[in-house]
Amino acid sequence: MIVVKKFGGTSVGTPERIMNVAKRCIEDYNKGNDVVVVLSAMGDSTDDLIALAKQLNPNPPKRELDMLMSTGEQVSVSLMAMAMASLGVRAVSLNAFQVAMHTTHTYGNARLKRIDSERIRHELEDRKIVLITGFQGVNKYDDVTTLGRGGSDTTAVAIAAALHADTCEIYTDVDGVYTADPRIVPNAKKLEEITYDEMLDLATLGAGVLHNRSVELAKKYGVKLIVRSSLNNSEGTIVKEETKLVERMLISGVAVDRNSDRISVIGVKNEPGVAFKIFDVLAKAGINIDVILQSYGQGDTKDISFTLPSDRVDEAVEILNNSTDRLHFERVDVRHDIAKLSVVGAGMMSNPGVAAKMFEALYNANINISMISTSEIRITVLIDEKDAVRGAQAVHDAFGLED
Amino acid sequence: MIVVKKFGGTSVGTPERIMNVAKRCIEDYNKGNDVVVVLSAMGDSTDDLIALAKQLNPNPPKRELDMLMSTGEQVSVSLMAMAMASLGVRAVSLNAFQVAMHTTHTYGNARLKRIDSERIRHELEDRKIVLITGFQGVNKYDDVTTLGRGGSDTTAVAIAAALHADTCEIYTDVDGVYTADPRIVPNAKKLEEITYDEMLDLATLGAGVLHNRSVELAKKYGVKLIVRSSLNNSEGTIVKEETKLVERMLISGVAVDRNSDRISVIGVKNEPGVAFKIFDVLAKAGINIDVILQSYGQGDTKDISFTLPSDRVDEAVEILNNSTDRLHFERVDVRHDIAKLSVVGAGMMSNPGVAAKMFEALYNANINISMISTSEIRITVLIDEKDAVRGAQAVHDAFGLED
Numbered sequence: 135m136i137v138v139k140k141f142g143g144t145s146v147g148t149p150e151r152i153m154n155v156a157k158r159c160i161e162d163y164n165k166g167n168d169v170v171v172v173l174s175a176m177g178d179s180t181d182d183l184i185a186l187a188k189q190l191n192p193n194p195p196k197r198e199l200d201m202l203m204s205t206g207e208q209v210s211v212s213l214m215a216m217a218m219a220s221l222g223v224r225a226v227s228l229n230a231f232q233v234a235m236h237t238t239h240t241y242g243n244a245r246l247k248r249i250d251s252e253r254i255r256h257e258l259e260d261r262k263i264v265l266i267t268g269f270q271g272v273n274k275y276d277d278v279t280t281l282g283r284g285g286s287d288t289t290a291v292a293i294a295a296a297l298h299a300d301t302c303e304i305y306t307d308v309d310g311v312y313t314a315d316p317r318i319v320p321n322a323k324k325l326e327e328i329t330y331d332e333m334l335d336l337a338t339l340g341a342g343v344l345h346n347r348s349v350e351l352a353k354k355y356g357v358k359l360i361v362r363s364s365l366n367n368s369e370g371t372i373v374k375e376e377t378k379l380v381e382r383m384l385i386s387g388v389a390v391d392r393n394s395d396r397i398s399v400i401g402v403k404n405e406p407g408v409a410f411k412i413f414d415v416l417a418k419a420g421i422n423i424d425v426i427l428q429s430y431g432q433g434d435t436k437d438i439s440f441t442l443p444s445d446r447v448d449e450a451v452e453i454l455n456n457s458t459d460r461l462h463f464e465r466v467d468v469r470h471d472i473a474k475l476s477v478v479g480a481g482m483m484s485n486p487g488v489a490a491k492m493f494e495a496l497y498n499a500n501i502n503i504s505m506i507s508t509s510e511i512r513i514t515v516l517i518d519e520k521d522a523v524r525g526a527q528a529v530h531d532a533f534g535l536e537d
Numbered sequence: 538m539i540v541v542k543k544f545g546g547t548s549v550g551t552p553e554r555i556m557n558v559a560k561r562c563i564e565d566y567n568k569g570n571d572v573v574v575v576l577s578a579m580g581d582s583t584d585d586l587i588a589l590a591k592q593l594n595p596n597p598p599k600r601e602l603d604m605l606m607s608t609g610e611q612v613s614v615s616l617m618a619m620a621m622a623s624l625g626v627r628a629v630s631l632n633a634f635q636v637a638m639h640t641t642h643t644y645g646n647a648r649l650k651r652i653d654s655e656r657i658r659h660e661l662e663d664r665k666i667v668l669i670t671g672f673q674g675v676n677k678y679d680d681v682t683t684l685g686r687g688g689s690d691t692t693a694v695a696i697a698a699a700l701h702a703d704t705c706e707i708y709t710d711v712d713g714v715y716t717a718d719p720r721i722v723p724n725a726k727k728l729e730e731i732t733y734d735e736m737l738d739l740a741t742l743g744a745g746v747l748h749n750r751s752v753e754l755a756k757k758y759g760v761k762l763i764v765r766s767s768l769n770n771s772e773g774t775i776v777k778e779e780t781k782l783v784e785r786m787l788i789s790g791v792a793v794d795r796n797s798d799r800i801s802v803i804g805v806k807n808e809p810g811v812a813f814k815i816f817d818v819l820a821k822a823g824i825n826i827d828v829i830l831q832s833y834g835q836g837d838t839k840d841i842s843f844t845l846p847s848d849r850v851d852e853a854v855e856i857l858n859n860s861t862d863r864l865h866f867e868r869v870d871v872r873h874d875i876a877k878l879s880v881v882g883a884g885m886m887s888n889p890g891v892a893a894k895m896f897e898a899l900y901n902a903n904i905n906i907s908m909i910s911t912s913e914i915r916i917t918v919l920i921d922e923k924d925a926v927r928g929a930q931a932v933h934d935a936f937g938l939e940d
Contacts, residue, residue: 153593186612186616198615212604212605215604216601217593220593220595227601
């Protein structure tokens with residue numbers, strides 16, 4: 135069996151933890167499996183490097199920032215190889231050049247294009263544990279790139295796909311995927327299995343266990359993911375195409391996202407193409423908007439509201455205000471104190487009552503809904519941030535997810 | 538003009554120092570020169586990485602140690618590029634893969650085989666300052682290697698050779714090459730020029746400014762070296778094939794090496810081939826021995842003494858003791874409290890009185906000589922370590938080097 139395992143920065147943050155991860159991987163190796171391990175940079179080392187960079191240049195060139203940052207994972211993999219050697223197991227560390235992991239040229243946010251699996255296969259045939267730097271790649275100029283948020287997860291899934299690995303285990307600080315964030319909904323239950331699509335919606339909506347890029351990639355190549363804890367040996371959650379339960383649960387989870395804000399563009403012309411123009415200027419700046427609500431429009435003007443990640447709001451407002459010539463609006467309003475609450479589940483496709491049940495639960499909890507967005511397997515509502523925890527609990531209870 | 542500059546770890550040890558080096562390089566760039574800069578890892582960062590490695594494995598695999606260590610120079614070059622960018626100058630950092638710098642496969646002590654200069658030339662044509670990781674290379678397996686002691690100097694000289702650079706400036710914490718170590722001989726004088734051969738003998742004999750590997754390489758490819766201070770703008774010392782002085786100085790410098798020990802192999806058989814056998818077993822372990830003295834031999838046995846670097850003595854003694862079957866000797870004696878004192882100078886080839894003058898100076902200072910070794914441009918004597926400073930001063934004075 136070929137197993138790809140990914141450990142994040144916290145899991146390799148100290149020599150002791152590196153040793154623990156080494157032992158855990160060797161257990162699998164000793165069962166006769168081919169083991170490939172993808173690692174992130176140690177604990178805070180990336181932050182330390184960024185702080186050093188900022189001292190020299192508050193706005194460092196992205197190419198050089200990637201060159202700097204990529205050293206972090208190289209430190210992790212070489213130390214891990216040493217740890218494994220001290221435990222009597224042969225391991226070999228490989229960086230992005232050595233694999234090689236080819237990416238697009240965009241520094242700081244590159245996309246994986248192609249992974250050469252020859253070197254990895256050769257080392258596995260030689261019965262070595264192969265340790266690979268996560269988060270990084272090489273572009274067509276032979277320059278180092280990094281993959282942006284969730285990069286190491288993406289590396290692990292891509293390698294699993296390239297090797298046709300049997301499983302790709304993503305080790306985190308939680309036991310698996312829950313029906314809701316246990317810090318918000320204390321009686322949330324761990325899921326045994328979940329589909330890619332459900333996981334995608336949960337990832338996108340702020341469940342925070344896996345980044346959506348890695349789930350998308352896993353879905354595309356049919357890589358079986360296992361999300362599990364690096365701290366204990368519990369089973370974790372399997373993410374795959376179809377789940378085995380005959381009687382599927384109506385919904386698989388409740389997600390809360392408090393890192394979104396709402397922008398309302400007030401008084402735009404009530405004519406076709408206005409929404410397109412607004413979202414076009416934002417898209418050109420690489421700003422993804424999310425839930426959209428367009429007011430019905432009374433007379434000459436209407437309002438368009440949408441949500442977006444909090445860290446892009448200032449930029450979006452500036453772009454809009456610089457585009458008044460083209461967009462013709464009265465003003466821009468921003469609300470920071472909002473939250474998105476979602477229910478996700480493949481089961482809802484064939485169950486029309488889900489939305490009604492969710493809205494009823496929120497109504498009974500006296501929580502106001504300001505915007506609604508739906509997909510085939512997801513319903514998202516915008517509510518006041520102060521109501522987020524109560525709302526999540528109410529919806530979680532209404533669907534009986536704690537059972 | 539193409540200029541290669543090399544700065545060591547101390548010169549880039551803090552963000553402030555990195556900024557100073559950046560400014561210094563930009564001065565040269567602004568004169569219209571093509572500037573290539575080779576950097577070592579920041580200050581103590583290499584020691585920190587080794588300490589981390591030793592926590593995981595007291596005897597880490599050398600391949601992985603090189604993988605780990607090579608991150609240090611990558612941090613230096615990327616930070617330097619950021620510093621230059623903040624000063625408005627385009628720079629590009631390149632690691633060993635990107636150059637590429639091909640080496641032999643020996644981890645920890647690889648030799649440079651070939652440098653591809655295409656990428657460097659391309660970036661120079663684009664009017665960028667090119668920043669290159671010193672000390673590291675890539676072997677035929679695509680694995681990272683390091684070059685061992687003096688590695689960054691060697692990188693700089695090799696790149697200067699590959700680019701046919703006009704000069705290769707080695708920046709250190711001293712002003713240049715002196716007639717003796719100024720910490721030992723206070724009235725030592727800085728040399729304006731010195732030949733490769735003289736520098737080689739000074740380097741080998743512990744003057745410590747340049748490693749002999751880099752000088753050998755410079756001599757082989759005729760690279761003009763300039764040894765100068767990173768702390769001030771003084772002229773430094775030029776190292777080249779022929780020096781311009783018509784009336785050459787008799788000797789160019791006095792070198793003291795206190796990092797050598799003496800091993801005496803007592804009571805070996807007085808027959809041909811004994812010395813060969815001893816040095817053969819040591820050579821096979823990669824131990825270079827230095828000054829050799831073979832006693833005249835009385836009766837059946839004789840003694841063979843030689844010097845070698847202090848850090849290899851324990852290993853050498855162990856090897857000798859494990860080879861008694863083959864070597865047949867009574868015992869091995871070790872003396873740690875010895876020093877090598879040398880005078881070096883191309884001028885002595887045509888001046889037979891140099892040795893006599895040196896011995897006279899030591900005799901007048903009441904310093905005993907236990908072994909003597911000579912080459913065409915060097916005379917080395919072994920003396921008690923306690924006499925090293927007095928001896929160096931006496932010889933320096935006798936040749937009037939302070940003038």
